Amino acid sequence: PPFRFFPASFSFPLPLASFAFTNTTISTIDPNIRAPYVQSWTVSLQRELMSGTVLEIRYVGNRGVRLWHTFNINEVNIYENGFLREFLAAQNNLAISRANGQNSFANVGLPGQVPLRIFEAAFAGLPPSQGFSNSNFITLLQTGQAGALANILSSNSTYFCRLVGSAFEPCARLGFTSAGQFPVNFFRLNPFVGTARLLSDNSFSSYNGLQVELRHRFSRGLTFNLNYSWGHALTDRYNKNVDNASNFATLRNRRLDRGPSPFDIRHVFQAFGTYELPFGPGRRFASTSSVANKVISNWVVGWIVRWQTGLPFKLSSGRNTVNQEDAGVVLNGVTSSDLQKMVGVFKPSGRPDVFFLDPKVVGSDGRANPAFLLPPTTPGQFGSFVYLYGPNFVTADLSVAKALPLVGEKLRMEFRTEFVNAFNHPIFEVPTGGTFSVVPISITSTAFGRTTTTMTLPRQVQFRIRLAF
Numbered sequence: 001p002p003f004r005f006f007p008a009s010f011s012f013p014l015p016l017a018s019f020a021f022t023n024t025t026i027s028t029i030d031p032n033i034r035a036p037y038v039q040s041w042t043v044s045l046q047r048e049l050m051s052g053t054v055l056e057i058r059y060v061g062n063r064g065v066r067l068w069h070t071f072n073i074n075e076v077n078i079y080e081n082g083f084l085r086e087f088l089a090a091q092n093n094l095a096i097s098r099a100n101g102q103n104s105f106a107n108v109g110l111p112g113q114v115p116l117r118i119f120e121a122a123f124a125g126l127p128p129s130q131g132f133s134n135s136n137f138i139t140l141l142q143t144g145q146a147g148a149l150a151n152i153l154s155s156n157s158t159y160f161c162r163l164v165g166s167a168f169e170p171c172a173r174l175g176f177t178s179a180g181q182f183p184v185n186f187f188r189l190n191p192f193v194g195t196a197r198l199l200s201d202n203s204f205s206s207y208n209g210l211q212v213e214l215r216h217r218f219s220r221g222l223t224f225n226l227n228y229s230w231g232h233a234l235t236d237r238y239n240k241n242v243d244n245a246s247n248f249a250t251l252r253n254r255r256l257d258r259g260p261s262p263f264d265i266r267h268v269f270q271a272f273g274t275y276e277l278p279f280g281p282g283r284r285f286a287s288t289s290s291v292a293n294k295v296i297s298n299w300v301v302g303w304i305v306r307w308q309t310g311l312p313f314k315l316s317s318g319r320n321t322v323n324q325e326d327a328g329v330v331l332n333g334v335t336s337s338d339l340q341k342m343v344g345v346f347k348p349s350g351r352p353d354v355f356f357l358d359p360k361v362v363g364s365d366g367r368a369n370p371a372f373l374l375p376p377t378t379p380g381q382f383g384s385f386v387y388l389y390g391p392n393f394v395t396a397d398l399s400v401a402k403a404l405p406l407v408g409e410k411l412r413m414e415f416r417t418e419f420v421n422a423f424n425h426p427i428f429e430v431p432t433g434g435t436f437s438v439v440p441i442s443i444t445s446t447a448f449g450r451t452t453t454t455m456t457l458p459r460q461v462q463f464r465i466r467l468a469f
Contacts, residue, residue, distance in 0.1 A: 016192035020170035021157045026193045027070070030200040036066045052217040057210075060231075064205035069237055070245040074188050074196040076150045076323045081186050084380045086118050087146040091379070094141050105141060106132035121181050122159040130158070144377035147327075148320035154187035155194050164191075197245065205235040205261060216273075224273030233261035238314055241437050249325050249382065260312040260387050262438045268308040276300050294404070302399040310343070310390025313430045316440035317375035317383065328383035329443055330374040336386050339372070345391050345428050356391055356430050357449040366446035373443045390430040395456055398422040414466040424459035 019026065040062035047055050078084045093113045094105035106128075107113045107120075123131030131137075140149045153159045161171035165180025168191065184191045209231025216224050236257040239246035249256040278284040280297020321327040331339075342358035355362065363369040376383035401416040431453045433439045442448065 016190075017169040017173065020168075020192045021155065021160075023155075023194055025195040025197060027197040027199070030198060033068070033199065033201045034066050036064060036068055036201060039063045039065065052219045054215045056213045056215070058213075060207070060209045060211060062207050064235075066201040067203040067205060067235075067237065068199060068201055068244050069203035070197050070199045070243055072195050072247045073198045073251065074190050074193065075251050076147055076154060076187055078146050078150050078322070078380060083118060083150050083187070084146055086116055087141070087149065087379050089114050090116055090119060091141050091144075094138065103138065104128065104132045105138065118163070118182070122153050122162050124162050126158070143319060143375070144379045145320045146379035147323040147325075150187055151320065151324045154191065160187075160191070199244075203235065203237050205233065205237075207231060207233045221276035221278060222273065224271065226271045227269070229268040230266065232266060233264040234258060235261045238262060238440075239438055247325055249328075249385070250323060256382065256385060259314070259385065262312065262432075264312050266309045266389065268306070270304070270306045272302075272304040274300055274302040298403040300401045300403075302401070304397040306393065306395050308393045310392055310429070311432075312387045312389050313432050314440040315373070315386040315388070316442050318442050318444050319375045319377070319383075321376050321379055322382055326440065327376045327381075328385045330376050330383045331386070332370065332372055332374050334372050336384075336388070339386070340388050343388055343391060353450045354428055354452065355449050356428060356451050359449070362449040366448060368443035368448050375444060391428055393427050393455060394425060395427065396422050396425075411467070411469045414468065416464045416466065418462045418464070420460040420462065421456050422459060425456075427455040429453050429455045
């Protein structure tokens with residue numbers, strides 16, 4: 001089929017009126033943007049405990065300044081324009097109507113009901129199914145999603161043009177000839193576009209870590225390294241998208257986005273080393289047979305063992321109680337620490353699923369159990385922004401190698417066998433997205449708390465032959 005171009009032709013400057021009600025995203029760059037930079041510092045102390053064994057303790061820190069961040073500056077407003085008050089009044093109208101056997105939030109004169117000036121203007125001349133009896137609007141009222149309803153009214157010409165009238169050029173183009181009751185920026189700073197993305201340099205990152213390392217040089221055939229890190233990485237960009245795009249929860253309080261980096265690993269322990277087996281000439285155990293010595297000598301075993309805490313994941317609800325962004329979750333009788341203790345790998349009997357949360361946190365419908373987690377329902381208010389850490393990562397790799405001299409010291413052959421994930425231990429991870437993105441875990445998903453994604457491959461055995469000359 002032929003390509004569809006929008007706009008049909010380019011003639012700068014492009015009129016903004018052409019983009020209204022088209023779901024088009026406009027992106028631009030802060031003209032004063034500056035290059036980001038990182039400040040880093042470290043302090044370390046070394047101590048030789050015995051010959052060939054060194055203990056080192058380090059403090060490592062860094063701070064990212066003026067990090068680039070792409071976000072929407074066209075946030076829906078429900079406060080200063082009075083929409084939140086009218087939304088609460090509409091909820092009250094709906095409750096009164098439903099108590100009288102009606103399913104509408106219109107003011108029909110029942111005791112306690114009040115006029116709804118904004119809604120009445122937006123629905124003027126429309127059938128009830130598109131206005132006060134619209135099932136989608138009623139659901140949004142029942143779930144407290146004032147931001148979602150405001151976003152619909154501001155982005156749909158059917159409703160928005162009835163609010164602002166011919167003063168808004170795109171509405172005049174659609175045939176609206178009379179003036180509206182409300183200003184064109186009633187809901188959004190720029191009514192011509194839905195999403196106005198700005199690339200700016202207003203984000204940050206920080207890392208603080210304690211590192212402890214014990215090193216042992218080659219002695220009696222043994223060398224090893226033991227290290228442990230305890231750190232914390234923070235940022236206001238909970239994303240790893242290549243375009244750095246992630247909206248703030250609200251431009252009114254950007255501190256709400258301060259949280260763990262998606263790369264934040266709190267604890268890491270790693271041990272690796274090699275050991276030359278004490279067999280063969282010049283070793284503790286030798287044979288009088290030259291053939292036997294060639295078989296039993298020059299064997300080296302190696303290992304890498306790693307244990308670390310899981311990566312962070314954020315809980316979401318998909319509810320828009322404040323604006324068009326997720327409003328978080330509501331903790332019901334538990335704290336974030338309580339939920340963290342319920343993170344692990346669970347395999348309920350008789351079920352094919354693997355859970356990364358205790359199955360009791362998952363309800364019978366597959367969503368979060370309301371005894372622990374609920375979506376926010378208070379219009380104009382956020383819930384809690386909860387970050388948890390996934391199951392621990394534990395893995396071990398082993399190797400066995402043998403060197404075989406062929407021509408004196410000039411040519412030798414090495415046989416090596418490597419066991420990657422030697423114990424075939426599956427490491428399940430929380431499904432937060434692909435390699436280049438990260439998405440929160442929705443408590444309203446019917447697959448909440450479950451995973452089929454693993455961080456490691458099944459055990460692999462690799463054989464190699466190496467010639468050195």
